[in-house]
Amino acid sequence: MAIGRKQASKAQPIQGAMPQGDAAVAAICAVIRRIPKGWVATYGQVAAKAGLPRRARLVGQVLQHLDPASDVPWHRVVNAKGEVSWTLSRNGSDRLQQKLLEQEGIEFDARNRFDLERFRWLD
DNA sequence: GTTATGACTTCAC
DNA sequence: CGTGAAGCCATAA
Numbered sequence: 001m002a003i004g005r006k007q008a009s010k011a012q013p014i015q016g017a018m019p020q021g022d023a024a025v026a027a028i029c030a031v032i033r034r035i036p037k038g039w040v041a042t043y044g045q046v047a048a049k050a051g052l053p054r055r056a057r058l059v060g061q062v063l064q065h066l067d068p069a070s071d072v073p074w075h076r077v078v079n080a081k082g083e084v085s086w087t088l089s090r091n092g093s094d095r096l097q098q099k100l101l102e103q104e105g106i107e108f109d110a111r112n113r114f115d116l117e118r119f120r121w122l123d
Numbered sequence: 124g125t126t127a128t129g130a131c132t133t134c135a136c
Numbered sequence: 137c138g139t140g141a142a143g144c145c146a147t148a149a
Contacts, residue, residue, distance in 0.1 A: 042131085042132085043130075043131050043132080044131070044132055044133090047131090047132095054131095054132080054143080054144055054145085055131090055144075055145065055146095056131040056132055056144085057129070057130090057131045057132085057144065057145060057146080058131090058144085058145060058146070059130085059131080060129075060130040060131060061129075061130075061131095061145085061146060061147075062130095063130055064129090064130055065147095074130085077130080078130090079130080079131060079132085080131070080132055080133080084130090085130040085131085086130050097130095
């Protein structure tokens with residue numbers, strides 16, 4: 001599949017170039033971009049749709065290395081526990097992600113979690 | 124080259 | 137539904 005321009009800002013290459021890096025990043029980006037508003041997907045789900053069966057972790061790593069200015073709705077990607085990642089240990093971006101999701105209609109509970117089965121993207 | 128860590132997942136208890 | 141252990145892969149030291 002041709003992403004065309006890949007990413008608007010080309011993001012940042014993950015330190016050099018890994019063998020499938022470019023393809024993986026492109027695929028992951030494409031998949032995440034296909035997540036409808038108001039829905040979320042887990043890393044494993046994105047990875048699977050991107051053609052990376054067991055690379056959930058890679059998805060996370062890619063996202064972390066991704067350019068924040070990209071048009072990729074990374075906030076729609078969460079872990080399998082139905083909770084926002086970044087382990088609430090970062091600069092407070094966790095609130096940002098939660099806020100964005102709430103803005104899209106995701107309802108969080110007191111534990112910063114939501115009903116994953118209810119909001120999971122089913123494509 | 125090996126060892127340790129991580130925006131993770133899944134199974135078992 | 138909680139925590140713990142094993143698994144997978146790339147980056148960093």
